[in-house]
Amino acid sequence: MEIRSLSLRARAVVEGFMSGLHRSPRTGFSTEFTEYRQYSPGDDVRFLDWKVMARTDREFIKKFEDETNLRCTFLVDFSRSMEFGGDEAGVKKSDYARTFAASLAWFLTQQRDAIGLATFDRDVREFIPPRYRQDQLKTILGRLETQPAGNATDLCQSLEKFAALVGKRGMIVLVSDFLSPLDELERCLSLFTAAGHDVRAVQVLHPREVDFNYEAAAIFEDMESGQNLILDPGMAREAYRQKMTAHNDALDAMFSAQGIPGFRVTTAEPLERVLRRFLEERPARAVVRQRRSNGRAAA
Amino acid sequence: MSFLTPLYLLGALGLAIPIILHLLHDRPKNKQPFGSLMFLDKTSPPVDRKRRPTHLLLLLLRCLALLLLAFVFARPFVAVDNPADAARRDRQWVTVLLDRSASMQRGDLWARAKAKVQSALGRLGPGDQFSLIAFDDATASLAEVKSWVGSASEAEVNDRLERLAKPGFGGSNLGQALVSVGEAIQETQSEADEQPFAKREIIVVSDLQKGGSHLDEVQGYEWPAGVTVTLEQIAEDDQGNAGIEQVASGAPWITAGAAPSFRISNSPSGIGDELEFLAHTTAGETFSQKVHVPPGRSRVVELPGDWVGKPVERLAIRGDAAAFDNQFHFAPVRRQTVRIVYVGDDKPNDAEGSLFYLANAFQPSSSLDFQVEAVSGRSSGPLPEADLFVIGDAVDDSLAQALGQAIEGGVTALMVVRSPSQAANLGQWLGADGVVIRDVTSSDFALLDVKLPDDPLLAVFRDARYSDFTNLHFWNYRELQNLPDDGIDVLARFDSGAPAWLAARRGRLLLMASGWTPADSQLALSTKFIPLLYSILRPVLDEKTQSRQFVVGSKVDVSQFNNGQAGGGVTVLPPGDGSTVIPVDTIFTPAAPGLYTANGSGWSETFAVNLPPAESRTEPVRMDQFKKLGLPMSAPAAAPAVIEAAKKTETHRLEYWQWALAAVLLFVTLETVLAAKGSRSAEPVTT
Numbered sequence: 001m002e003i004r005s006l007s008l009r010a011r012a013v014v015e016g017f018m019s020g021l022h023r024s025p026r027t028g029f030s031t032e033f034t035e036y037r038q039y040s041p042g043d044d045v046r047f048l049d050w051k052v053m054a055r056t057d058r059e060f061i062k063k064f065e066d067e068t069n070l071r072c073t074f075l076v077d078f079s080r081s082m083e084f085g086g087d088e089a090g091v092k093k094s095d096y097a098r099t100f101a102a103s104l105a106w107f108l109t110q111q112r113d114a115i116g117l118a119t120f121d122r123d124v125r126e127f128i129p130p131r132y133r134q135d136q137l138k139t140i141l142g143r144l145e146t147q148p149a150g151n152a153t154d155l156c157q158s159l160e161k162f163a164a165l166v167g168k169r170g171m172i173v174l175v176s177d178f179l180s181p182l183d184e185l186e187r188c189l190s191l192f193t194a195a196g197h198d199v200r201a202v203q204v205l206h207p208r209e210v211d212f213n214y215e216a217a218a219i220f221e222d223m224e225s226g227q228n229l230i231l232d233p234g235m236a237r238e239a240y241r242q243k244m245t246a247h248n249d250a251l252d253a254m255f256s257a258q259g260i261p262g263f264r265v266t267t268a269e270p271l272e273r274v275l276r277r278f279l280e281e282r283p284a285r286a287v288v289r290q291r292r293s294n295g296r297a298a299a
Numbered sequence: 300m301s302f303l304t305p306l307y308l309l310g311a312l313g314l315a316i317p318i319i320l321h322l323l324h325d326r327p328k329n330k331q332p333f334g335s336l337m338f339l340d341k342t343s344p345p346v347d348r349k350r351r352p353t354h355l356l357l358l359l360l361r362c363l364a365l366l367l368l369a370f371v372f373a374r375p376f377v378a379v380d381n382p383a384d385a386a387r388r389d390r391q392w393v394t395v396l397l398d399r400s401a402s403m404q405r406g407d408l409w410a411r412a413k414a415k416v417q418s419a420l421g422r423l424g425p426g427d428q429f430s431l432i433a434f435d436d437a438t439a440s441l442a443e444v445k446s447w448v449g450s451a452s453e454a455e456v457n458d459r460l461e462r463l464a465k466p467g468f469g470g471s472n473l474g475q476a477l478v479s480v481g482e483a484i485q486e487t488q489s490e491a492d493e494q495p496f497a498k499r500e501i502i503v504v505s506d507l508q509k510g511g512s513h514l515d516e517v518q519g520y521e522w523p524a525g526v527t528v529t530l531e532q533i534a535e536d537d538q539g540n541a542g543i544e545q546v547a548s549g550a551p552w553i554t555a556g557a558a559p560s561f562r563i564s565n566s567p568s569g570i571g572d573e574l575e576f577l578a579h580t581t582a583g584e585t586f587s588q589k590v591h592v593p594p595g596r597s598r599v600v601e602l603p604g605d606w607v608g609k610p611v612e613r614l615a616i617r618g619d620a621a622a623f624d625n626q627f628h629f630a631p632v633r634r635q636t637v638r639i640v641y642v643g644d645d646k647p648n649d650a651e652g653s654l655f656y657l658a659n660a661f662q663p664s665s666s667l668d669f670q671v672e673a674v675s676g677r678s679s680g681p682l683p684e685a686d687l688f689v690i691g692d693a694v695d696d697s698l699a700q701a702l703g704q705a706i707e708g709g710v711t712a713l714m715v716v717r718s719p720s721q722a723a724n725l726g727q728w729l730g731a732d733g734v735v736i737r738d739v740t741s742s743d744f745a746l747l748d749v750k751l752p753d754d755p756l757l758a759v760f761r762d763a764r765y766s767d768f769t770n771l772h773f774w775n776y777r778e779l780q781n782l783p784d785d786g787i788d789v790l791a792r793f794d795s796g797a798p799a800w801l802a803a804r805r806g807r808l809l810l811m812a813s814g815w816t817p818a819d820s821q822l823a824l825s826t827k828f829i830p831l832l833y834s835i836l837r838p839v840l841d842e843k844t845q846s847r848q849f850v851v852g853s854k855v856d857v858s859q860f861n862n863g864q865a866g867g868g869v870t871v872l873p874p875g876d877g878s879t880v881i882p883v884d885t886i887f888t889p890a891a892p893g894l895y896t897a898n899g900s901g902w903s904e905t906f907a908v909n910l911p912p913a914e915s916r917t918e919p920v921r922m923d924q925f926k927k928l929g930l931p932m933s934a935p936a937a938a939p940a941v942i943e944a945a946k947k948t949e950t951h952r953l954e955y956w957q958w959a960l961a962a963v964l965l966f967v968t969l970e971t972v973l974a975a976k977g978s979r980s981a982e983p984v985t986t
Binding site for chain 2: 081082084093177179180181206209214216217218219220221222223224225227228229230231236239240243244247
């Protein structure tokens with residue numbers, strides 16, 4: 001993170017990537033057919049497939065893929081725990097997360113996709129609806145550069161609130177450390193998957209959070225609650241790693257159940273590689289979805 | 300080494316705290332912010348091996364500081380008698396008043412009293428002043444130590460105490476003893492080079508009996524500042540006592556042949572109400588009878604008729620708790636003869652004359668035998684010896700001269716002026732010329748106006764009940780003229796202003812300007828007559844009627860034995876085997892009860908000495924009464940052992956805790972320096 005400006009950082013990351021084709025998850029009035037649907041009274045008769053009707057004597061409505069650009073909203077964790085890091089082991093989680101979001105936003109803007117931003121800690125703090133405008137990227141980068149003010153994280157409450165704010169279906173990129181209890185998270189995530197949003201989760205962790213690689217005993221202070229704990233890392237390390245692994249496994253299982261692609265990154269990883277992994281994941285998901293749609297249409 | 304408050308040594312258990320803390324680890328100083336503690340559990344702080352040597356030194360210092368603190372609070376001392384320390388201590392003057400009255404003979408009171416004295420010795424420290432004073436009716440110093448030097452002084456006092464093997468037989472005049480000790484303390488001035496007394500304590504070791512304590516002497520006494528009185532009562536378990544005393548022994552008005560009476564009293568806490576009254580005779584016989592005396596009451600018992608006439612030498616009671624006062628030594632009263640010579644021509648049986656009334660006024664009593672003799676004024680014979688001359692008529696020259704000499708010699712003479720012919724005699728005896736006596740016959744009657752009611756002669760009438768002379772009428776009286784101005788006191792005058800009763804200071808000549816016969820006045824038939832005559836005779840009676848009953852400690856005037864003519868060379872034989880003979884000049888003070896014999900040249904008389912009757916009242920004085928009397932009572936004393944420990948070690952204790960405290964401060968300072976150094980040199984924790 002040697003480049004201080006977030007826009008330059010994003011640009012540096014994105015450079016060298018080719019623009020891709022995005023499919024809209026919404027069907028609309030475009031030229032690309034997606035599926036048939038049984039006519040029901042009230043449907044616009046303009047979309048009746050007369051040829052099928054003549055052939056089979058049944059009324060089908062032709063549905064087409066919406067050709068509007070991708071609507072991507074970044075949901076970025078601005079809680080205090082994201083401020084951890086900034087040492088020789090890795091950059092701050094917040095810097096990493098914001099740079100990731102900014103890079104992706106830059107990239108999507110290049111693709112003429114609409115981008116939006118929501119920041120949250122205990123609740124949703126900022127919400128910029130996804131748009132494709134000239135200054136949208138600038139606005140988002142500006143927001144990303146503000147310092148977090150929140151304390152604790154309440155992921156589920158923030159997601160519930162965000163579900164009420166977000167309108168049309170689109171892509172939601174959730175960037176957080178996910179270091180909070182997972183009890184309600186699955187239900188909250190299902191609000192989006194059920195609504196047809198294409199949710200992607202990026203879990204940003206600092207390398208020390210993964211391996212707990214400390215040497216000397218110290219007073220460990222929780223950055224969110226301020227709680228202190230005197231401990232010897234050598235003695236606590238093994239138990240920590242086990243609990244962290246269990247937490248991550250539970251998180252992966254939850255993502256898998258909700259059909260959410262999850263990316264776990266550490267702030268020591270080069271961002272370009274992470275971005276490539278992220279972008280490579282999308283077409284595959286889109287193909288799966290396409291196949292499902294086709295299958296249902298054929299039936 | 301000992302500790303005043305050893306419980307504080309338990310504070311040394313606090314050593315465990317630094318040891319445990321050092322065994323664990325000290326708290327890490329560096330803070331490490333971390334994203335979330337949700338995966339972290341508290342672990343026990345580990346031992347930092349690198350810092351152990353520094354910690355050991357710190358631990359040692361901390362433990363030493365804690366140990367010394369416990370040591371300081373436990374107040375260590377070493378009990379040593381070091382005379383050099385005396386100067387640094389507050390000096391005290393302890394005076395022990397030891398009761399050695401007869402009542403201390405009860406039970407083990409004497410042993411307990413001595414033990415109390417010895418425990419009081421334990422309160423003394425080097426340099427203190429100590430006085431041991433025994434008291435009964437009087438006080439006597441047993442031991443006086445100006446500067447206490449520990450065991451040597453204690454041995455000296457104990458030696459003196461041991462010599463006092465048992466208490467005496469005297470009374471217990473506690474009030475006087477307290478006042479005399481208070482005065483002695485007040486009068487004693489500290490010498491210039493001496494340390495003044497910080498405390499003056501009077502310790503009274505006594506049964507504090509009610510009888511004879513004379514505490515009224517303490518009332519109003521202004522105690523010197525700084526004096527405290529500690530009462531060590533040793534007979535709080537008083538079981539009551541009964542006592543015996545003779546009632547009005549030797550009183551002149553007790554008629555001849557009357558049996559002697561005795562008062563037997565039982566104290567309120569007496570153990571029973573049935574007492575036995577015993578009489579022992581010189582012949583070895585013993586008589587007894589039961590006497591019912593309820594507790595708190597007394598009863599006068601007359602010697603039974605069949606005992607009278609027996610040679611009783613000792614009476615006793617039996618049946619009470621304490622036997623020390625149950626014996627009463629009895630010396631029978633020896634009748635003394637009082638000779639009265641009437642100078643005049645009156646017939647003894649003539650109710651119109653003076654002699655008749657005079658002879659009838661003096662009736663023999665148990666102790667006195669009156670011999671009234673009449674001598675004519677014209678008698679040429681020698682003047683008989685007499686204790687009282689009553690001159691009722693004119694006297695011839697030879698007799699007048701003899702009488703004048705007798706009067707000059709101190710014999711009491713009463714001259715009843717009945718006729719003008721006595722003027723010459725009067726002038727002769729008064730040494731005045733031209734004395735004239737004039738008959739005065741009142742048409743009505745004359746009354747008496749007492750002028751000198753305080754004169755010893757009229758003192759008997761001083762009480763308002765007897766001072767009314769208005770019923771005493773004088774029909775005829777004589778007016779004495781040309782009396783000398785000096786040497787004569789007018790005791791009473793008639794209402795006309797003429798002198799009625801006069802006393803000449805030359806010798807002891809009394810004049811009555813009117814007779815007592817019915818022709819002259821109502822005096823002989825009035826209630827004033829006999830008291831007046833006895834009052835005139837009192838100096839003689841006082842000599843003649845000396846009792847043969849005395850109490851221990853009283854002054855026995857041996858010169859009054861043998862009818863007042865003891866002469867010289869009197870010896871007193873105390874009771875016992877008769878081996879001891881005490882030569883006595885005039886006053887003999889008996890120290891023990893019993894029958895004593897006074898021997899003179901040609902005479903021998905027995906007198907009895909008994910315990911003071913008040914000693915029988917053994918019930919203790921209520922403690923609140925001492926406070927009411929303004930006695931500077933001390934606070935309840937602490938246990939002697941504690942006092943002793945505190946006293947002996949005061950200076951040492953101060954030194955020790957000061958040094959220990961200084962050591963604590965030193966250790967704490969060192970610990971602070973080392974800890975600061977250790978924290979600076981400790982490597983910062985990096986993450």
